[in-house]
Amino acid sequence: xxxxxxxxxxxxxxxxxxxxxxxxxxxxxxxxxxxxxxxxxxxxxxxxxxxxxxxxxxxxxxxxxxxxxxxxxxxxxxxxxxxxxxxxxxxxxxxxxxxxxxxxxxxxxxxxxxxxxxxxxxxxxxxxxxxxxxxxxxxxxxxxxxxxxxxxxxxxxxxxxxxxxxxxxxxxxxxxxxxxxxxxxxxxxxxxxxxxxxxxxxxxxxxxxxxxxxxxxxxxxxxxxxxxxxxxxxxxxxxxxxxxxxxxxxxxxxxxxxxxxxxxxxxxxxxxxxxxxxxxxxxxxxxxxxxxxxxxxxxxxxxx
Amino acid sequence: xxxxxxxxxxxxxxxxxxxxxxxxxxxxxxxxxxxxxxxxxxxxxxxxxxxxxxxxxxxxxxxxxxxxxxxxxxxxxxxxxxxxxxxxxxxxxxxxxxxxxxxxxxxxxxxxxxxxxxxxxxxxxxxxxxxxxxxxxxxxxxxxxxxxxxxxxxxxxxxxxxxxxxxxxxxxxxxxxxxxxxxxxxxxxxxxxxxxxxxxxxxxxxxxxxxxxxxxxxxxxxxxxxxxxxxxxxxxxxxxxxxxxxxxxxxxxxxxxxxxxxxxxxxxxxxxxxxxxxxxxxxxxxxxxxxxxxxxxxxxxxxx
Numbered sequence: 001x002x003x004x005x006x007x008x009x010x011x012x013x014x015x016x017x018x019x020x021x022x023x024x025x026x027x028x029x030x031x032x033x034x035x036x037x038x039x040x041x042x043x044x045x046x047x048x049x050x051x052x053x054x055x056x057x058x059x060x061x062x063x064x065x066x067x068x069x070x071x072x073x074x075x076x077x078x079x080x081x082x083x084x085x086x087x088x089x090x091x092x093x094x095x096x097x098x099x100x101x102x103x104x105x106x107x108x109x110x111x112x113x114x115x116x117x118x119x120x121x122x123x124x125x126x127x128x129x130x131x132x133x134x135x136x137x138x139x140x141x142x143x144x145x146x147x148x149x150x151x152x153x154x155x156x157x158x159x160x161x162x163x164x165x166x167x168x169x170x171x172x173x174x175x176x177x178x179x180x181x182x183x184x185x186x187x188x189x190x191x192x193x194x195x196x197x198x199x200x201x202x203x204x205x206x207x208x209x210x211x212x213x214x215x216x217x218x219x220x221x222x223x224x225x226x227x228x229x230x231x232x233x234x235x236x237x238x239x240x241x242x243x244x245x246x247x248x249x250x251x252x253x254x255x256x257x258x259x260x261x262x263x264x265x266x267x268x269x270x271x272x273x274x275x276x277x278x279x280x281x282x283x284x285x286x287x288x289x290x291x292x293x294x295x296x297x298x299x300x301x302x303x304x
Numbered sequence: 305x306x307x308x309x310x311x312x313x314x315x316x317x318x319x320x321x322x323x324x325x326x327x328x329x330x331x332x333x334x335x336x337x338x339x340x341x342x343x344x345x346x347x348x349x350x351x352x353x354x355x356x357x358x359x360x361x362x363x364x365x366x367x368x369x370x371x372x373x374x375x376x377x378x379x380x381x382x383x384x385x386x387x388x389x390x391x392x393x394x395x396x397x398x399x400x401x402x403x404x405x406x407x408x409x410x411x412x413x414x415x416x417x418x419x420x421x422x423x424x425x426x427x428x429x430x431x432x433x434x435x436x437x438x439x440x441x442x443x444x445x446x447x448x449x450x451x452x453x454x455x456x457x458x459x460x461x462x463x464x465x466x467x468x469x470x471x472x473x474x475x476x477x478x479x480x481x482x483x484x485x486x487x488x489x490x491x492x493x494x495x496x497x498x499x500x501x502x503x504x505x506x507x508x509x510x511x512x513x514x515x516x517x518x519x520x521x522x523x524x525x526x527x528x529x530x531x532x533x534x535x536x537x538x539x540x541x542x543x544x545x546x547x548x549x550x551x552x553x554x555x556x557x558x559x560x561x562x563x564x565x566x567x568x569x570x571x572x573x574x575x576x577x578x579x580x581x582x583x584x585x586x587x588x589x590x591x592x593x594x595x596x597x598x599x600x601x602x603x604x605x606x607x608x
Contacts, residue, residue: 027411033574034404039535046533049368054403060360061408064353065416068424068557071400071409079396082386092383096375099358100338104365105375107331112369120372229350231343253372270337 031058081222088183090125094223097122097269098230106253113250115300117159120254122271124241125218126181131171131194139208139288140172140195143188147177148211150280151289155203156244159298164203168246168299171196172209174239179215211280211291212238214261217268227268237263237272242297249299256295335362385526392487394429398527401426401573402534410557417554419604421463424558426575428545429522430485435475435498443512443592444476444499447492451481452515454584455593459507460548463602468507472550472603475500476513478543483519515584515595516542518565521572531572541567541576546601553603560599 035051042050060066077095084091096102102122110120134140141149156168173194175181182188197205216234218224227234238258245251255271256278257264264272283292339355364370381399388395400406406426414424438444445453460472477498479485486492501509520538522528531538543559559575560582561568568576587596 026415027408030404030408030411030574037534037536037574042535043533045374046530047535049370050534052368053364056360056364057403057405058408060357061405061412064356065412066353066409067413067416068406068409069413070349071405072397072427075394075396075400078382079386079389079394082383082389082396085383085386090379090383092379092386093376096379099361100334101361101365101375102372104331104334104362105370105372107334108365108369109371109373111330112371123376226350229347230341230354231346231351232341270334270341 026062028062031055034058077222077225084221088126088128089218090123091218091221091223093123094125094217094221094269095226097124097217097271098223098226098232100270103270113300115159115250116298117250117300118244118252118254118298119273119275120252121273121276122255122269123243123253124255124269124271126183127171127173127241127243128183128191128194131173131196132191134195134197134207136197136200136204137206137208138195138197140174140193141208141210142192144176144192144210147213148280148291149289150209150211150291150293151206151283151286152209152240152293152295153204153206154294154296156199156205156246156297156299157203158249159300164199164201165246165249165299166199166201166203168199168203168244168249168297169196170199170205170297171243171245172207173241174210174212175215177210177213179213184218208288209240211293212240212258214238214263232268233266234268235263235266236269237261237267239271244297244299246299248302250302252297252299254297256293330366332366335359338362381526381529388525392430392432393522394427395522395525395527397427398429398521398525398573399530401428401521401575402527402530402536404574407574417604419463419554420602421554421604422548422556422558422602423577423579424556425577425580426559426573427547427557428559428573428575430487431475431477431545431547432487432495432498435477435500436495438499438501438511440501440504440508441510441512442499442501444478444497445512445514446496448480448496448514451517452584452595453593454513454515454595454597455510455587455590456513456544456597456599457508457510458598458600460503460509460550460601460603461507462553463604468503468505469550469553469603470503470505470507472503472507472548472553472601473500474503474509474601475547475549476511477545478514478516479519481514481517483517488522512592513544515597516544516562518542518567536572537570538572539567539570540573541565541571543575548601548603550603552606554606556601556603558601560597 034054038047081091081095106120156165182192238261239255241255243253257272259277280291283289338358342351385395385399410424460469486496542562542565545559548556563581584595587593
């Protein structure tokens with residue numbers, strides 16, 4: 001405690017203090033107190049990352065001279081995000097996406113795995129568990145006559161062998177042409193534009209969906225507030241969300257992006273990867289679809 | 305996007321990539337994308353701290369190789385904290401306290417102000433607005449016969465001149481001897497052990513309260529979960545919370561700590577400052593109090 005007082009008075013006495021941009025000296029002793037408080041029976045992974053996390057958070061606060069009032073504003077914003085988060089919308093995740101945290105974690109996870117699966121990208125806040133299980137060839141579109149109806153098809157294969165995966169599940173979801181997911185839109189039926197499809201022995205899938213629509217991420221919460229304060233646009237390039245799972249394989253969470261979308265290289269949440277940009281090809285001879293989308297998903301085997 | 309792929313394949317081509325501890329190369333381009341997205345009409349303060357915040361968060365994630373699953377666990381923990389946060393308990397703030405963020409911000413704020421006021425410390429999650437306004441000499445203790453009843457008194461003065469402050473308000477709150485604040489304890493009346501007192505021209509105050517009790521921070525939420533995972537104790541040294549306000553002066557949020565408490569140099573949330581450690585002196589001749597506590601609060605004038 002005496003060390004803290006000395007630092008505060010500018011008499012560092014050999015105590016390591018961090019200087020702010022104006023040369024102010026703040027309490028560096030606090031960082032080692034927090035790091036040193038971890039006990040011997042701590043969770044090993046949490047104990048291993050805590051020192052680095054604490055140092056980065058404290059260094060950021062000292063370097064940017066974050067005041068109590070500013071910290072409280074950040075806490076209030078996170079509390080607001082937490083209160084908005086439920087099984088229909090993960091607003092905390094969306095706040096993280098404003099800072100690119102989710103795509104970065106995806107990149108780290110993918111790089112560490114080094115398993116040549118389809119590249120993952122962000123889950124986003126609108127996935128819902130237990131979407132209806134549908135039959136191959138079914139549509140996920142209900143009550144929408146307009147829109148670019150699309151025949152989507154392809155195979156789900158083993159990333160190593162290229163062989164088909166039997167009983168793989170493709171869980172897809174997308175917005176309506178008005179840019180809204182069904183849970184945001186009282187005019188859509190429950191679970192509209194969502195569906196789960198299971199492959200047979202040939203690993204193939206086919207279904208009807210919509211060519212997706214560019215849309216703004218929700219602006220009625222803290223993520224929208226942050227974008228506004230940062231003078232950033234809220235638009236996401238048009239995309240179809242996919243989660244692909246199969247017994248013995250790692251879960252793949254990804255999105256397919258429409259190459260012709262004007263935001264395809266300017267995504268509000270930084271989720272686009274080149275390998276996930278696809279072409280919607282005009283389709284003739286199918287009264288149920290204007291476009292054709294072929295995409296093959298590669299799953300990596302579970303290791304442990 | 306091509307740059308991202310190159311980085312992922314280890315062909316950096318002059319793109320700055322951050323190596324993890326095992327020499328993995330992760331997408332460093334993402335960091336500049338996030339930083340570069342800020343628009344020209346952004347809030348100046350947020351725009352000025354965003355690059356540093358983004359770099360620290362991203363560097364932490366790359367250096368500690370945070371996976372998607374781990375990031376999601378962190379988001380879920382924050383959402384849990386947000387859902388628990390209401391006007392009776394600020395659990396997000398308590399999660400921040402596990403990492404010492406609040407005392408650090410207090411130190412930064414105090415150092416920058418350089419105004420010789422009483423040193424501030426953490427607000428904690430249990431302050432409530434609109435505690436009852438009481439008369440000088442009143443007690444804040446109701447329905448508690450046991451406990452070390454204390455006569456607390458002193459002056460609220462101008463930090464520069466030392467002169468008394470008229471119509472200053474002291475808002476204090478503390479736990480019962482069972483270690484619980486009234487909102488945590490159905491056996492206490494609403495607003496027990498809370499009160500607001502306003503000074504007269506001489507700046508003095510006096511009231512009856514309890515010598516405080518050491519207690520554990522709540523362990524039914526994410527902050528408690530983190531302490532458990534880090535194998536840390538949840539104890540706070542006994543303290544009385546105070547907020548002191550007066551027209552024309554900066555708000556002071558602080559705590560007074562009992563020197564004899566065994567956790568006084570081992571606070572679960574790192575909030576103790578030497579200048580806030582006080583002595584409870586045995587008191588004779590007052591049938592209403594066993595101890596005497598004298599403390600003078602110094603307020604700094606508002607600058608702007």
